[in-house]
Amino acid sequence: MNINNVGVVIVSHSLLIARGAADMVREMVGESVPLAYCGGNPAGGLGTDVGAIKVSLESVWNSKGVVVLVDLGGAEMNAEMAIELLDEHKRTNIIICNAAVVEGAVMAATESSVGGSLEEVKEAAEDAI
């Protein structure tokens, strides 16, 4: 993992989808991108977990920034909430992408792996489909 590359966090209502998307990123892009994923509500059912998202964000956070891929509405809102719970200096360079989870994660990671900036990584995700 290259901590000088933009981090990628995958958040799905389903842990299986999040893990599967992360597997695809690892297979297609490799190990050079800081990558984390989470899925499921705090009780283990379908949904998202603010605490788990926060842990994921912290695990890949670096000064170059982090992009977040989310699936449905609640995931986006819970990701926003998790970002607000981070230390103040970490909040500003995290972007939630308006992108499909799987395609967006792979394209974001590809751009990150070649040293793209936070904005370039975000655009790559959002241009994916």
Add this chain to the structure above:
Amino acid sequence: MNLEMLLNAAVKTIRDHADELTTLDSAIGDADHGINMKRGFEAIDAAKAEILALPLGAALQKMGMTLVMTVGGASGPLYGSLLMGFKNLPENPTLSDVSKSFDEAVESVKKRGKSTMGEKTMLEVLVPVSDVLRSGNATVEAVLKAAEDGLESTRELQAKKGRASFLGERSIGHLDPGAMSSYLLIKSICKCYGVL
């Protein structure tokens, strides 16, 4: 203001109506509203001693944060923001204090949900209630009536937010589950003040 009484009433109403909320949500949403709200309010109940030991504003803020961390769906951040919006409520608040905090809380919900009136959400209940509270001569009956009318107004609205918005015109004819939970919570609080 007796927070313990209000907290107990809110927990009980969500517990009692969880299935009904989930059924409403299965018509136009993702069928988890009651389940999620119940998980959140059970967590509030479990943390009750700790919550009630805090000053009023901080207690409400902690209730909100408990929902944020346990609900697992959009209602977590939305109801969490609503409760955290009361963080400046002083001890022994006047009606004017409550109204001011309620306005701040409703603004937080609008901001969190990037939503406004007319989009078939909990705001159809919360905004009219905040208007009554602000009017200067709010009675418990008037608050309850505003909540009831707000809930009923969601039936004919087309959803613009959340999963229900994917249904387009097919969302018309159903009550909004978030408006229903807001109505139920407000009704449970009105009951504490002697209505019904």
